[in-house]
Amino acid sequence: MKDVIKDFALLDEIEAATKLIKLGLGELQNINSSNDFYYLPFQLLSSGFERIMKCYICLAYFNVNNKFPEHSYLKGIGHNLLDLLNEINTNYYTTDYRPIIVEDKIFLTQNDELKELINILSEFGKMARYYNLDLITGATKISIDPKKEWEVFENKIMQSNPKLYEKIMDWDLSQEVYYFISNYIIIIFEKYLGALSRQFIFGYLGDKGKQFSSTFFDFGMIYEKDLGKTDYRKITTRYKETPKKVHKRTLLDEIERKTNLNFKSLKIIKSEYVGEWPFYADEVIVECRKKHWCIITIEGYDYALNGSAKGHYKLENPHDAGVAVGGKSIGEFIKIALEL
Known part of the structure; x- marks a missing residue:
């Protein structure tokens, strides 16, 4: 009976994580010239990513040891998203002959843009959400400014795509710059989520992991041709409550x-x-x-x-x-x- 309760708790946590992530991606797509409230997608994504990776580790650990890890094990890893990802890559990510799985592993371990974005969200989740209060109150240890770091990343996207500078000066096309940047980042996150999800779907996390695979189908079935094509805004309150003038x-x-x-x-x-x-x-x-x-x-x-x-x-x-x-x-x- 105790094991069943744990399974239901894990399912609830996984479902919460996927909802947080989808809402976070939607709020990222909502960023535009009149909405620069980055803190909402930061909060949703940092929480969703931490939860999904800890659930992954719990199931991967179970697959190896036939039991869930002790509380001290996850506590020892902490809240750092890069540490969680490194734990998965080092100990719990299975590869085989399938080209997509090999590509997933390479992406998770070698993509510097993913690591940079994950680090910003990680710092936000740990300390940076209080950056302004730390600055106001003269805290001895001030965290990074997540919005500024995110804008640095966005500027690098701009610099690698000179046509975006032309568009931002064009009244008809300026809004496309925001769409391009958010889409660029979302594709990185979709690759990351797809790589984790396919471990569930293809059974690499064992029979118990496969029991939870239906929750990951939306991300696990995103392949190269589908990247960046999902409109996550449609599930956000901001988008649903804004009248569409057509x-x-x-x-x-x-x-x-x-x-x-x-x-x-x-x-x-x-x-x-x-x-x-x-x-x-x-x-x-x-x-x-x-x-x-x-x-x-x-x-x-x-x-x-x-x-x-x-x-x-x-x-x-x-x-x-x-x-x-x-x-x-x-x-x-x-x-x-x-x-x-």
Whole structure:
């Protein structure tokens, strides 16, 4: 009976960890020019990552010793996320002939960007969440400023992608810089979570570990082609409570599109498009009105392609509305619309 209680407690902890992580990734995607509240995703991710790695260690330890570790064992590792990851990599990560598992191991042990991000979250979880209070009260040991360290990491992303500097000066495309940066970081975290999750799913943590594998399917089934394509914002309160300004097209709209000489439109199909397709839907219609306002129609709804249309028609752009993949530019579609 005692073992059953422990199993249920572990399941509850794993489910809590995955929910915290998904919410944290969603809040990271919510960061934009009007929202720089990094502390919420920091809090959610640091807690979620610590919990998921400690659950991993408990199950891996059980697989080797046929019992869960003592409290002193986890306490000895502490709250440092890099120490937890190192414990997993050194003692509890199984590799075999599968290329994806070999790649996972290389990523977990050798990716410097993952280590840098994990370290920032680790310091935040241990001490840095009180950075401002430590500074105000003159604490003898002041932790790192997590927001500043995170911005340093973001600036390195900017420096390695010069086109982002051009976009940030463009009214129509400046918001894409935030999408690109958050997507870049989320891909790193998805690789990390996928690597841990596949150990559960493929049975490397034994029969007991496999019993908990269903909780990890969302991350464990993310492969290269799927990285960065999940919109985690949709489960966050901020996103759900923000009204989405879109327009459902009517018969009159369709008539005007065909008869108004000042409206020029073009259907674009994913399979025929040369370049990176940024939308979840497989076909869209771009439209330019009076050589100025650029609209895009996706599955019967109108969205604003450029800033002029967003201001004039009070419409959401595709990224904010959740119909375009974060990190993928819609700039080429604005160009196509204007050239009509």
